[in-house]
Amino acid sequence: MPANREKWREITAELEERVTLVAVSKTKPAEDIHELYNLGQRDFGENYVQELVTKKSQLPDDIRWHFIGHLQSNKVKDIIPFVYLIQGVDSLKLLKEIQKQSVKAGIQTQILLQVHIAEEETKFGLDERELEEIREAPDEYTAILFKGLMGMASTTDDQEKVSKEFNHLYSLFEKYKSEAAGNWQLAVLSMGMSGDYGIAVKQGSTMVRIGSLLFGERNYHK
Numbered sequence: 001m002p003a004n005r006e007k008w009r010e011i012t013a014e015l016e017e018r019v020t021l022v023a024v025s026k027t028k029p030a031e032d033i034h035e036l037y038n039l040g041q042r043d044f045g046e047n048y049v050q051e052l053v054t055k056k057s058q059l060p061d062d063i064r065w066h067f068i069g070h071l072q073s074n075k076v077k078d079i080i081p082f083v084y085l086i087q088g089v090d091s092l093k094l095l096k097e098i099q100k101q102s103v104k105a106g107i108q109t110q111i112l113l114q115v116h117i118a119e120e121e122t123k124f125g126l127d128e129r130e131l132e133e134i135r136e137a138p139d140e141y142t143a144i145l146f147k148g149l150m151g152m153a154s155t156t157d158d159q160e161k162v163s164k165e166f167n168h169l170y171s172l173f174e175k176y177k178s179e180a181a182g183n184w185q186l187a188v189l190s191m192g193m194s195g196d197y198g199i200a201v202k203q204g205s206t207m208v209r210i211g212s213l214l215f216g217e218r219n220y221h222k
């Protein structure tokens, strides 16, 4: 199924200027990405390392690649040379590996810290104590640029609950944003997906990650 260009136009027209659209193209072929690229879309999100590396080699160089899911530490080195933003840094171990590989590569890597806001046990993310720990020692991570926070709400039809979870993340973001210094420069709040981006934007999101609305449902068994 081709990408939904009408939907892309609709979403980009409706989003306020402060909100960046990341088109989540995981499991979708390079030609689908190219369709949206031709309309002007430049930010794309993937969450499988091998798939991302392959697509990167097939598509234009000015695409900004976002790694959006759970990233295994041993795969960090494969994406460090070209990734634009690693969203979803969900453990100290991963943070340390990104630091190490970035030093090796002689670059600074932009990241978002993923905060656990959903009540569900299954969603990855740092708790607030870990977040505070990182905040207290950003100097340990000289090769990392802390760009913001990312979070996923519970998967539920209860809009009030989703709204509350996003609102909580927004307040953390506001607090930590006000403490800017050195490599701690929070400007991005990544929250909202196909099913809940409307609520997320209302709660102060500056970046939405939208997949199925743009590319159709994913089929993991093909």
Ligand SMILES: *Cc1c(COP(=O)(O)O)cnc(C)c1O
Residues within 6 Å of the ligand: 024, 026, 047, 068, 069, 193, 194, 195, 209, 210, 211, 212, 213
């Ligand atoms: C897959 C994925 C998305 C996009 O999900 P849709 O519901 O298809 O919009 C957003 N964020 C993350 C972290 C994802 O893994």
